[in-house]
Amino acid sequence: MTLLEVSGVSVTFDGFRAINNLSIAIGEPELRAVIGPNGAGKTTFMDIVTGKTRPDTGRVLWGELSTDLVKLSESQIAKAGIGRKFQKPTVFEDQTVSANLSMALKNKRGPFAVLSWKATAADKARIVELAEEVGLADRLDHRAGDLSHGQKQWLEIGMLLAQDPRLLLVDEPAAGMTPAEREHTTDLLKRAAQTRAVVVIEHDMEFIRRLDCRVTVLHEGSVLAEGSLDHVTKNQQVIDVYLGR
Numbered sequence: 001m002t003l004l005e006v007s008g009v010s011v012t013f014d015g016f017r018a019i020n021n022l023s024i025a026i027g028e029p030e031l032r033a034v035i036g037p038n039g040a041g042k043t044t045f046m047d048i049v050t051g052k053t054r055p056d057t058g059r060v061l062w063g064e065l066s067t068d069l070v071k072l073s074e075s076q077i078a079k080a081g082i083g084r085k086f087q088k089p090t091v092f093e094d095q096t097v098s099a100n101l102s103m104a105l106k107n108k109r110g111p112f113a114v115l116s117w118k119a120t121a122a123d124k125a126r127i128v129e130l131a132e133e134v135g136l137a138d139r140l141d142h143r144a145g146d147l148s149h150g151q152k153q154w155l156e157i158g159m160l161l162a163q164d165p166r167l168l169l170v171d172e173p174a175a176g177m178t179p180a181e182r183e184h185t186t187d188l189l190k191r192a193a194q195t196r197a198v199v200v201i202e203h204d205m206e207f208i209r210r211l212d213c214r215v216t217v218l219h220e221g222s223v224l225a226e227g228s229l230d231h232v233t234k235n236q237q238v239i240d241v242y243l244g245r
């Protein structure tokens with residue numbers, strides 16, 4: 001099933017067309033990588049999906065009812081089931097891993113639940129499950145601030161998963177990670193994408209190869225090529241504008 005359908009979207013910043021008649025469809029479940037040269041519009045694409053940037057034209061259709069996200073606020077879009085992981089981890093450094101995950105579960109219930117919230121046995125089990133899912137089961141009582149850069153990224157992914165998004169947008173997860181952390185991160189994203197849509201922006205080709213998924217190449221705000229990594233890396237235009245540089 002198509003979960004997200006970006007259709008004919010354009011955005012102009014001060015006369016510069018950053019996104020140019022862009023159309024992309026993402027299935028559920030699906031893992032998709034988005035690559036392309038600097039300034040191709042990758043981040044702006046995510047900004048449009050999350051409602052941070054409003055397109056000048058085009059539609060962003062979501063879910064069974066084909067709701068146009070362009071008409072919703074950022075918080076309505078988040079509530080509809082779209083989670084976003086930015087490049088820098090934003091975990092609560094002074095809190096434990098467990099407390100961070102617990103706060104993310106609370107958030108899911110909305111502002112009133114936060115006031116009266118007590119961790120039920122089910123919540124505690126869910127926290128352990130999330131920690132296992134992202135590979136931090138043996139770090140539950142550690143301060144988040146004491147984690148490695150990669151571990152903080154996993155914690156934040158765990159916090160996003162706590163909110164059960166149908167679509168998870170992830171911006172350059174491999175940046176600053178060790179090779180072992182990268183490997184763990186690809187495994188984690190592949191697992192997360194078994195039951196939901198996950199879209200990953202990344203420059204690291206080795207990382208993309210490990211993701212082993214459909215790849216969309218953006219260039220000048222449009223889709224230049226799409227398909228398997230082998231397919232798009234053979235495309236002469238892709239080589240000219242991105243790989244060959």
Ligand SMILES: Nc1ncnc2c1ncn2[C@@H]1O[C@H](COP(=O)(O)OP(=O)(O)OP(=O)(O)O)[C@@H](O)[C@H]1O
Pocket residue numbers: 013014018036037038039040041042043044045
């Ligand atoms: N708020 C803004 N105001 C003006 N120009 C912008 C704004 N946001 C993005 N741009 C421009 O739009 C183009 C696309 O930017 P975007 O950040 O989406 O590219 P990208 O593919 O994510 O690049 P990178 O790989 O460097 O992160 C760039 O030329 C950028 O300078």
